Amino acid sequence: MKPLVKKVLLGLGGVVAIVVVGGCAFYAVQASAFEGSMDKVYDVPLPKVERSTDPVVLARGKHVVEALGGCSSADCHGKDLAGGRPLVMGPVGTFTGPNITPGGMLTAYSDAELVRLMRHGLKKDGRSLAFMPVQDFSWLDDGDLAAAVSYLRTVPSVSKANGLVKAGPIGKILDRKDKFIIDVARRIDHQKADLAPKPTPTPEYGKYxxxxxxxxxxxxxxxxPIPGAPKSMPxxxxxxxxxxxxxxWKYEDFDKLLTLGVRKNxxxxxxxxxxxxxxxxDETEKxxxxxYLMAQPPRPFGGR
Ligand code: HEC
Known part of the structure; x- marks a missing residue:
């Protein structure tokens, strides 16, 4: 080999080594920050909750769980709430909504622990849930959360084992960079809840x-595209x-989309x-x- 070529190759090898070592160090820092935050035990007191058997309250609870929480969608906890389809996202992680019927994890939780979970994203032991997007519905008020718990206590019990919930290496980095949320409790203000106003067909409520x-x-x-999502994900x-x-779009187009799943085109x-x-x-919500959506400034597609 000519000395110059050898020198260049050695130089390149050095650059590769620096990139690899640097990359590993970067990952180690991100992963340990992620694990540390997921291991944190939050000191959030348990609320007082009154469970109800009033049919009106149970109907509201079902609405909160199904229409607003989206708990029973296939990719979350599933139609019968006994566990969802695994979301397999390669190095981002695999996330499977567990069985939340009385035959699943529900019995392990008190009413107060369930309400705390839905407001603060905290498990029974005070640590953060992984991936379940509590930050998106932590605005539900105490009455709605008590109704949801009352309803969940009444759903048919299904015995089914829970699927995998595991954050992958890329998922941990994306979480620390605020591109993809796995560490839920870190995103919630535990001191001051930002609750929605009473439902009205206005942008003020639509914002929530x-x-x-x-x-x-x-x-x-x-x-x-959802950061880190596999190409197969729409x-x-x-x-x-x-x-x-x-x-x-007119309201009718939007209504058709939400109720029938058919786009304007x-x-x-x-x-x-x-x-x-x-x-x-319901119509007020839609x-x-x-x-609210129509009151937003127009933004070009893809800026997320
Ligand atoms: C789990 C992820 C997910 C959530 C949560 C979600 N969407 Fe979507 N939405 C999608 C995907 C993916 C598409 C595109 C589907 C396709 O291409 O067929 C879409 C498409 C749409 C469209 C169609 C736009 C068009 O040009 O036709 C509308 C409107 C819409 N969503 C509204 C909403 C509203 C309102 C909410 C909240 C209440 C919401 N979505 C929550 C994933 C989601």
Whole structure:
């Protein structure tokens, strides 16, 4: 080998070594910050909860669980709440909603622990849940959370083992960089809850409902690929009134989309968009959401 070539090759080897060592060090720091935060035990007191058997309260609880929480969608806890389809996202992780019927983890939790879980994203032991998007519905008020718990106590018991929940190396980095949320409790203000006002068909209420959409459609609601998601996962679209989004949509178009899963252009929506849940929203909720989305500044597709 000519001396110059040898020198260049040695130089390149050095650069590769620096990149590899640097990459490993970067990963080690991110992963340990992630594990440390997931291991943190939060000191959040248990609330007082009154369980009810009043049919009106139970019906509201079912609505909160199914239409708003989206708990029973296929990719979350499943139609019968006995466990969802695993979301397999390669190096980002695998996330499977567990069995939350009385035959599953429900019996291990007191009513107060369940309400704390839905408001603060904390497990029974005070550590963060992984991946379950509590930050998107922690605005539900005490009455709604008590109704949800009362309802969950009444669903048929199913005995079914829980699937895998595991954050992968890329998932841990994306979480620390705020691109993909796994460490749920870190995203919630545990001192001061930001609760929604009473339901009205206005943007003020729609703003809270729209949080149910941001996990997929992005904080700015303009859509684009979910960071780290495999190519097989459908891409959330633009929900702002831009030409690439909902410009020109009428409430009727939006209603058809949420209730039937049919887009304005006639195409059927990919079932990854949890239409089975949102179809159960009532008219006040759908009008509030639409009013809020249409009041957003138009943003081009993909900025998330
Ligand atoms: C689990 C992820 C997920 C959540 C949560 C979600 N969406 Fe979607 N949404 C999608 C995906 C993916 C698509 C594109 C589906 C396709 O291409 O068929 C989509 C498409 C849409 C469209 C179609 C836009 C068009 O141009 O036709 C609308 C409207 C919409 N979503 C509204 C909402 C609203 C409102 C919410 C919150 C209440 C919401 N979505 C929550 C994943 C989601």
């Amino acid at each position: 409902l729209s949080r149910l959409c941001t996990g997929c459609h992005g904080e700015g609601l303009s859509g684009g 891409i959330p679209l633009n929900l702002t009134p831009d030409a690439t989004g909902l410009a020109g 006639g195409a059927t929506l990919n079932p990854f968009m949890p239409v089975t849940s949102f179809a159960q929203m 009008r509030a959401l639409f009013a």
